[in-house]
Amino acid sequence: MKNLRLKSARAAMDMSQQQLADAVNVSRQTINAIEMGDYNPTIKLCVAICHVLGKTLDELFWE
Amino acid sequence: MLGFLAGLLLVGAIAVAIALLVKKLGYNKREYDERQKMAQGTAYKYAFFTSLGYGCLVGLFDLFTGIRWCDTMTCMLLGVCASTLVFALICIWRDAYMSFKQPKRTVYLLMALLALSNLGIGCMNLGRGDLIENGMLTFHCVNFIVGAMLLIIILTMALKGAVDRRRENDGQVEG
Numbered sequence: 738m739k740n741l742r743l744k745s746a747r748a749a750m751d752m753s754q755q756q757l758a759d760a761v762n763v764s765r766q767t768i769n770a771i772e773m774g775d776y777n778p779t780i781k782l783c784v785a786i787c788h789v790l791g792k793t794l795d796e797l798f799w800e
Numbered sequence: 801m802l803g804f805l806a807g808l809l810l811v812g813a814i815a816v817a818i819a820l821l822v823k824k825l826g827y828n829k830r831e832y833d834e835r836q837k838m839a840q841g842t843a844y845k846y847a848f849f850t851s852l853g854y855g856c857l858v859g860l861f862d863l864f865t866g867i868r869w870c871d872t873m874t875c876m877l878l879g880v881c882a883s884t885l886v887f888a889l890i891c892i893w894r895d896a897y898m899s900f901k902q903p904k905r906t907v908y909l910l911m912a913l914l915a916l917s918n919l920g921i922g923c924m925n926l927g928r929g930d931l932i933e934n935g936m937l938t939f940h941c942v943n944f945i946v947g948a949m950l951l952i953i954i955l956t957m958a959l960k961g962a963v964d965r966r967r968e969n970d971g972q973v974e975g
Contacts, residue, residue: 762833763900764836764900765900766835766895767835778834779834781834782834
């Protein structure tokens, strides 16, 4: 299932996938895979993404 | 035998020199993220089963037919190449072959150089007729096989790059 909340939160911060990937120290393809729902990130990466985007885990990853 | 050992030493010395150069230039800062490591784990699994399957196949072929089609060293290296190729292709297709911090151009260049030099040596061996002796593939064909393997890896990387670019153009992925 696509993670549209992550995509919209990133877009709201005016960040590209590459910028978010650099901020959390992963590849751009990993961010894309998370947004497309092709990859389930670990809690460590989820937390890192939440910190960068200023959101909570619930807001971005809880269904 | 002495020539083979000298060649092995030379290759070893060149490999050490390249490794030192790469380290000095700072191109060895390979870092893979969690998704890439997971994809590599899957690739290792398939490479392991390829190696297992190859070993069984070769053993059974020898047991039932008794035909020796290559020498022991070549047989072993063919298995290594087959499993390495499986690992590399899966990793490339899942964006886990190269570190996201590694300069891609350098990797392409190094691999192209290795492929060309191996294919060149392979062609020389082919020209000399060293590849097959007494109806068996000899160790001299290894360069050719390694060169072909590297060429397949480079072509797959190029194909994957083209597929990614097309997806970016279609708007499925952000560049």
